[in-house]
Amino acid sequence: MKVILIMLLLQAVVQAQEFEILQKDKKFSQKSLVLKVGDSVSFKNEDSFAHNIFSLSDIKTFDLGSYSQGQARKVVFDKEGVVEVECAIHPNMLLKIEVKK
Amino acid sequence: MKWRMLRSVFRVSMLVLALQACAAQASDKSIMPREIFPLKETALAAEYRGKLVFGRYCYLCHGVNADGNGRKAKMYNPRPANLLLSDKNDAYKALIIRRGGAAMGRSEFMPPWGEELTDEQIADVVIYLGSIRQPPSP
Numbered sequence: 001m002k003v004i005l006i007m008l009l010l011q012a013v014v015q016a017q018e019f020e021i022l023q024k025d026k027k028f029s030q031k032s033l034v035l036k037v038g039d040s041v042s043f044k045n046e047d048s049f050a051h052n053i054f055s056l057s058d059i060k061t062f063d064l065g066s067y068s069q070g071q072a073r074k075v076v077f078d079k080e081g082v083v084e085v086e087c088a089i090h091p092n093m094l095l096k097i098e099v100k101k
Numbered sequence: 102m103k104w105r106m107l108r109s110v111f112r113v114s115m116l117v118l119a120l121q122a123c124a125a126q127a128s129d130k131s132i133m134p135r136e137i138f139p140l141k142e143t144a145l146a147a148e149y150r151g152k153l154v155f156g157r158y159c160y161l162c163h164g165v166n167a168d169g170n171g172r173k174a175k176m177y178n179p180r181p182a183n184l185l186l187s188d189k190n191d192a193y194k195a196l197i198i199r200r201g202g203a204a205m206g207r208s209e210f211m212p213p214w215g216e217e218l219t220d221e222q223i224a225d226v227v228i229y230l231g232s233i234r235q236p237p238s239p
Binding site for chain 1 (some may be wrong): 157158161162172173176177201203209210212213214216217
């Protein structure tokens, strides 16, 4: 039984994908993104100033803090639903992530 | 014939009244902008601008009333500062806004706004915060 569970877990880990979203010119590189439960997104700052990416969505609440050019921070999306991602420093930045099963 | 004349007199009277109303409104408008938009160099103008900057950038954590109860506040422990009761002086406030919390040994979630806001905007926010600060209870 344990072996099966471990196999299933390993399979899930192997299948999980990592996406990259850039922050450039005070914009996200995409306005929306569709991914599967278990996938992750790396938020990379390509601007010469700091960004502070966060989400207050029910299914995924996070705050990556302020980070400067060249730095990236990763978030794993572990529940199904829609997540709105914003930047605390640049109120016009918005990214919608749809997490599917 | 008389009826036609009466009607004409009535129309002219209505026109005069309408013109008077328009003139009164126009003279009101000439006063309003000065009341709403005070001269740029005045402290009142700085406070007004500071309120706008605060409402765009700071409210997320510190709340629209600057009491520390913003939309993001629930995510943090300790919670964002209640700026109505802040005991920090203006120079300190300007510094923490410009450099961010981490550089000042405080919350890393307070961004370094010096990269986004101009010196004037930071000074305006400091003036606005001074204007809403509540006196310490005795």
